[in-house]
Amino acid sequence: MFVRKYGDLITGIFFLLLTAFYFSQIGTIQIIDSGSLDAAFVPKIVAGAMFILSVCMIVMSSIKIKREVAVFSDQEAETTPNTSWKSIIMTAVLLVVYVALFQKIGFLITTAIYLFLQLLILAPERKPKQIVLFAVSSVIGAIALQYIFVHLLYVMLPEGILR
Amino acid sequence: MGSMLLESLALVLSAKVILLMVLGVVFGIIFGAIPGLTATMGVALGLPLTFGMTPIEGLSLLSAIYIGGVSGGLISAILLKIPGTPSSIATTFDGSPMAARGEAGRALGIGITYSFIGTVFSLIVLVFIAPPIADIALKFGPFEYFAVSLFALTIISSLSEGSMLKALISGVLGIGVTTIGAAPIDGFPRFTFGISALDAGFDILSVLIGMYAVAEVLDMAGDRSPAEKVNMDFKVKGLGFTFKEFCDQTVNMIRSALIGIGVGILPGLGGATSNLIAYAAAKNSSKHPEKFGTGIMDGIVASETSNNASVGGALIPLLTLGIPGDAVTALMLGGFMIHGLTPGPLLFTNNGSLVYGIFIALFVSTILMFVLEFFGIRVFTYVLKIPKHVLYPVVIVLSVIGAFGLNNRISDVYALLIFGFLGYGMNKFKYPLAPFVLGFILGPIIETNLRRGLSFASGDFMTIFTRPISCVFIVLTIGTIVFQTAKGIMSLRKKTEA
Numbered sequence: 001m002f003v004r005k006y007g008d009l010i011t012g013i014f015f016l017l018l019t020a021f022y023f024s025q026i027g028t029i030q031i032i033d034s035g036s037l038d039a040a041f042v043p044k045i046v047a048g049a050m051f052i053l054s055v056c057m058i059v060m061s062s063i064k065i066k067r068e069v070a071v072f073s074d075q076e077a078e079t080t081p082n083t084s085w086k087s088i089i090m091t092a093v094l095l096v097v098y099v100a101l102f103q104k105i106g107f108l109i110t111t112a113i114y115l116f117l118q119l120l121i122l123a124p125e126r127k128p129k130q131i132v133l134f135a136v137s138s139v140i141g142a143i144a145l146q147y148i149f150v151h152l153l154y155v156m157l158p159e160g161i162l163r
Numbered sequence: 164m165g166s167m168l169l170e171s172l173a174l175v176l177s178a179k180v181i182l183l184m185v186l187g188v189v190f191g192i193i194f195g196a197i198p199g200l201t202a203t204m205g206v207a208l209g210l211p212l213t214f215g216m217t218p219i220e221g222l223s224l225l226s227a228i229y230i231g232g233v234s235g236g237l238i239s240a241i242l243l244k245i246p247g248t249p250s251s252i253a254t255t256f257d258g259s260p261m262a263a264r265g266e267a268g269r270a271l272g273i274g275i276t277y278s279f280i281g282t283v284f285s286l287i288v289l290v291f292i293a294p295p296i297a298d299i300a301l302k303f304g305p306f307e308y309f310a311v312s313l314f315a316l317t318i319i320s321s322l323s324e325g326s327m328l329k330a331l332i333s334g335v336l337g338i339g340v341t342t343i344g345a346a347p348i349d350g351f352p353r354f355t356f357g358i359s360a361l362d363a364g365f366d367i368l369s370v371l372i373g374m375y376a377v378a379e380v381l382d383m384a385g386d387r388s389p390a391e392k393v394n395m396d397f398k399v400k401g402l403g404f405t406f407k408e409f410c411d412q413t414v415n416m417i418r419s420a421l422i423g424i425g426v427g428i429l430p431g432l433g434g435a436t437s438n439l440i441a442y443a444a445a446k447n448s449s450k451h452p453e454k455f456g457t458g459i460m461d462g463i464v465a466s467e468t469s470n471n472a473s474v475g476g477a478l479i480p481l482l483t484l485g486i487p488g489d490a491v492t493a494l495m496l497g498g499f500m501i502h503g504l505t506p507g508p509l510l511f512t513n514n515g516s517l518v519y520g521i522f523i524a525l526f527v528s529t530i531l532m533f534v535l536e537f538f539g540i541r542v543f544t545y546v547l548k549i550p551k552h553v554l555y556p557v558v559i560v561l562s563v564i565g566a567f568g569l570n571n572r573i574s575d576v577y578a579l580l581i582f583g584f585l586g587y588g589m590n591k592f593k594y595p596l597a598p599f600v601l602g603f604i605l606g607p608i609i610e611t612n613l614r615r616g617l618s619f620a621s622g623d624f625m626t627i628f629t630r631p632i633s634c635v636f637i638v639l640t641i642g643t644i645v646f647q648t649a650k651g652i653m654s655l656r657k658k659t660e661a
Binding site: 003011015030041057084085087088111118121142154 | 338351622
């Protein structure tokens with residue numbers, strides 16, 4: 001509900017800050033006077049447009065929040081989304097770790113481990129028998145993908161420590 | 164022409180290419196049918212498969228996935244009451260009530276047949292319209308490309324659903340991201356912060372795969388709703404309708420096909436919009452509008468004809484101008500680039516046999532789609548039963564392989580994650596992704612051509628009005644902006660009065 005009520009305001013402020021940073025960096029762009037437009041022209045337009053749009057966003061969302069306080073508190077109870085933040089955050093962290101180790105350790109090992117952990121995070125039930133099944137299928141899956149892409153489709157994948 | 168056509172036929176009609184198309188159509192239908200996986204994701208994940216292939220093999224495979232993906236959504240729209248892709252939203256309106264009456268087989272038969280008809284219709288238009296447009300486009304200079312792309316960009320703001328402000332922010336953000344990396348023309352680095360991986364900017368494919376595959380998986384990772392029930396109790400007998408019923412639908416079919424093609428040509432829109440417009444048009448001009456939504460044939464015909472007709476429409480600007488109008492065609496553009504080809508008018512002159520090869524591949528894929536869906540419908544319904552937690556990890560691994568395989572560098576995979584997270588955040592805060600993608604695709608085209616045009620014209624911007632094509636598009640652009648602003652002010656005034 002927090003997202004629904006304050007989401008527009010938060011994103012408006014976020015985009016304004018982002019624009020300020022973007023604008024501050026425009027000065028670092030090297031330009032030459034060629035009698036035509038330079039490399040900083042489009043960034044300036046983007047910064048200007050983004051500034052106007054994010055200010056509009058902040059103003060309009062503030063007005064909306066003031067006006068709709070009562071409406072929001074009424075709706076609050078009726079919509080309880082079926083969202084598991086825990087699995088989203090765990091998936092996000094897992095993805096970052098997977099990508100960070102992807103090249104160093106290699107496709108085969110990281111993918112097998114990633115598949116196993118991701119299955120554990122997403123599966124609705126985790127019985128011992130299922131965990132074994134996940135482990136076995138993750139290893140088989142990683143080997144199959146490696147074989148298909150490297151040997152049949154000629155895609156280069158990092159070998160990592162298995163080199 | 165004749166010899167070129169024979170050459171193209173020889174290219175496409177080899178056992179290997181046909182086998183690839185069969186696999187592509189099946190892959191596409193599966194991605195289209197499973198809610199949460201989309202045709203766009205199917206094409207995105209199909210890209211890495213094509214790295215080691217010849218151009219015609221790779222592009223035939225991608226075309227097959229695209230055709231299968233747009234059509235596959237009807238299966239879940241009818242059997243699960245959930246559209247498998249946004250293209251089949253309107254199919255659920257009459258498809259699921261018909262299925263609920265015990266006529267799922269008839270609904271599927273109608274859906275599959277009109278998917279086929281819609282695609283064929285639009286491909287015929289593509290084949291006849293594309294070459295003359297390409298001829299005109301040959302005369303395009305930088306100002307024309309600038310004006311056409313700028314016009315395309317204004318369309319997104321006017322046609323996006325929900326908050327216009329959010330659509331605009333999303334579009335400008337997309338353009339902003341393209342300013343990272345070396346500037347066009349002079350090559351000066353911008354916003355790279357000394358990171359050499361940023362010098363070339365972000366690869367369009369890592370951006371798209373991130374936004375359409377990784378973001379989607381993150382979204383579904385938190386979804387704890389129970390699995391949908393698949394209606395398995397149906398029989399497909401014949402096509403599901405009589406010849407008289409077919410004749411009765413002629414007007415509806417043609418109107419829906421034309422809507423689909425028209426909407427497909429427009430940038431930022433595709434089957435996801437055309438099916439709703441065609442459904443509304445069919446309902447409004449019907450003698451019995453009250454029956455819509457109760458499970459009548461008209462609704463399925465309108466939706467399925469139009470969404471598939473958008474395929475041919477969307478390919479027109481891509482092939483003739485090299486300007487993709489949406490995420491799927493941008494991915495197709497990526498497919499061309501991987502094989503060293505640049506879509507646009509020159510493709511018709513330099514690689515004519517390849518262009519005709521793609522046309523043939525599209526037709527063959529459409530026939531395969533019809534046959535495979537019709538006879539393999541049972542198999543596809545079983546696919547709907549595969550649990551999500553098994554599918555999503557595989558989608559992620561395929562995305563990572565795709566991003567890494569582009570240039571064999573890990574920075575593309577990091578970009579994949581960054582845009583996956585960004586896409587997820589935008590979805591959560593209800594910022595539409597389509598304007599971002601369009602801004603990202605069109606931003607560099609607009610900038611490069613504006614700067615190139617101005618240096619040809621020694622900095623005189625008024626030259627743009629002296630060239631007829633660029634002048635028309637600039638006027639159209641200004642018109643769209645004025646019209647949209649006026650509309651916005653009017654609706655705001657109405658709101659405050661109310």
